[in-house]
Amino acid sequence: MKARISTIVTILIFFFTVSVQAQTFEQPVLISSAGQSADVKLVKMLAQRQGLDATTILMAKPADLTGFKTLIIVPGFSSKGLGAAGISQQEEMERVQTLIKSANDLKIPIVMLHIGGNARRKGQSDAFNQIVAENSKAMVVVRQGDEDGFFTGISKAKNIPLTLVDKIAETATPLGNLFK
Amino acid sequence: MIRNHLSTIIIFLVTAAAGVIAAISFGKMHHPEELYPSTFLTKKGMLSDYFDGIKGTNGDTEVYLFDSGVEGGTALLGGGTHANEAASFLASVVILENLKVTQGRVIIIPRMNNSAFTCSDPMEGFPEYFGIPTDNGTRTFRLGSRVTNPLDQWPDPLVFAQYPSNQQLSGFETRNLNRAYPGRPDGNLTEKVAYAIIQLIDKENVNIAFDLHESSPEVPIVNVIVYHEKYEDIAMGAVLGLEMAGLQFSPETSPKNFHGLSHREWGDFTNAVPFLMETSNPSMGRLRGKTDVDLVLRGYCDNYKKAKETGALRIAYREDTGEPIEHRVGRHIMGFKELINSYNYYYPENQIVIENLPDYDLMMENGVGKYLNN
């Protein structure tokens, strides 16, 4: 009985590993925001420290995708960020929708990094969180942002691999592993 | 007739006595409390060493230098830009009294606006002093004003035209050191102090410079690291390091067209990498109740608890614990350490290595007094 359980567990682990490993992403990487929160700046630094060949364009447009093989989007609404960029929430949403559509058309896979926790959930953030999560091929999320199972739900429904970590700094390793 | 004279004499004597008591009390404020630097201090100088235009004025202030003797970078730590922000001054004092530098140099100015320590803000009801219990009794510290003493700089103009940006601010801000940078040698006292600090940064080749502050819990810029856009990576690296240590700091870019502030003008006018940090201090807030030493130190206020619970405002206030002084001082010290770590990561050829400063957890456990030398 014990042996059977361990066999099942091994098989499950094997399938899990295979399904995760199937998701490898290529460089160079374009990093952009959805909602203009400052979180994208932290992701930029995490990517640098993982040695990724990454370029960050906060307000990336479809034309910016040229030459990139992966698109990382960091969702999270910030009225101050939008103010600094001089655009409205609706304009930002339209930009994000167009960028995602282009990436999908060009078969450039999208990786979502949600690192802002509670502060970047619900309210005006969730529309950005949802569209990015649903269109991603992998998600890395700081656990506090998934307390209500928002991202886990999308992950299960759409069969998108999700890595949950406790701290922002801990997203670095899973982020790097996506490209190995 | 005699009765008339008698009452005149009594009124005169009472008034004179009140005047003498007030004069003594006011006079005391002009004598800064003694500080006890760690044994690793290598030199104590004055800000006027860098610009003698402030010599003999209340703007002159002590400058403490820790030189490791090992080649490396130079950091400047400024406390007390706003003398009513207790944790800003106290964090610089704790660092002064514990610091050991093993590579590079650290310069500390605990009272950046010394004149502001000689008065209190009118109409605010702030206590004049606060005491920190230590192993040897109680250390008493001044709680001063946000701005330069009007006795040192008067009158305020109706509208303050910031130099050299010409940005218009309310007249009162003409005495605010953190609107005065880069300052000028022939300006008012606050501008002269700002100018002296810029001279120090230049002459000492300061690489990284800190300006410590506190804010009301209800303002948007609180629990933040404000950084100059040229040095975003250093700020982000520190935010991550602090997060690993369990402390949440929000990174904020210095606005490009808001002039006179340290995080803007030090970055524009000198080679230093500037950072400004803010902790949350309920005794400075508009929603506060009775303003006493307990509120300054324990940082606990029912009004803020209620306000936070309504959810109507974004308030940087911890409902259960409040914002006690050891938490605020501990955050400043950790921010200082992590920003230096992050600076070292990007400038490995010019490192600054510091030791002996208490971690946040120890500060919370033992209180500030444990880390004062007397």
Ligand SMILES: [Zn+2]
């Ligand atoms: Zn301040």
